[in-house]
Amino acid sequence: MKRILNSLQAWWYQITPREQRLTVIGSVVLGFGLLYWTIYQPITLRAEQAKLALNNEKQLLSWVTDKADQIVELRGSGAKAISPLPLNQAVSSSARRFNVELVRVQPRGNEMQVWVQPLPFNQLVNWMDYMQANHAIDVLFLDIDKSPQAGMVEVKRLQLSKG
Known part of the structure; x- marks a missing residue:
């Protein structure tokens, strides 16, 4: 590990100050990009999916509640009239x-x-x-x-x- 750090340090001192600034800025942009695409973007995507799933579940609950009310209402309305035919x-x-x-x-x-x-x-x-x-x-x-x-x-x- 020490050899890698020494070789990076030697390379750093060999490049010009302008290249050093460009490398630092590029590293910062790359770091922010990695943070965005590996942490922030997947979290927001999952949050949106969770919101959609929650809305779907709410709609399903509403539908089931309405149907349950209809069933109770139909049960309460009494039995269907039976034909008086012989x-x-x-x-x-x-x-x-x-x-x-x-x-x-x-x-x-x-x-x-x-x-x-x-x-x-x-x-x-x-x-x-x-x-x-x-x-x-x-x-x-x-x-x-x-x-x-x-x-x-x-x-x-x-x-x-x-x-």
């Missing part, structure tokens, strides 16, 4: 709405057994969900089998009840 009318009208082809319908008191043509699985699920949500019709028993066509099911037995 079971057989509710099943047949909703089947028409969802393009479900009824083959046979057999009423049994407060229950009903239904046979339908093969249909897409999603269509069957949507139909049953609609009947439950809008007509309070529950599925008591469901026996399905896969159809040779992809995505299609054959309903062997579907027993419904209005509850």
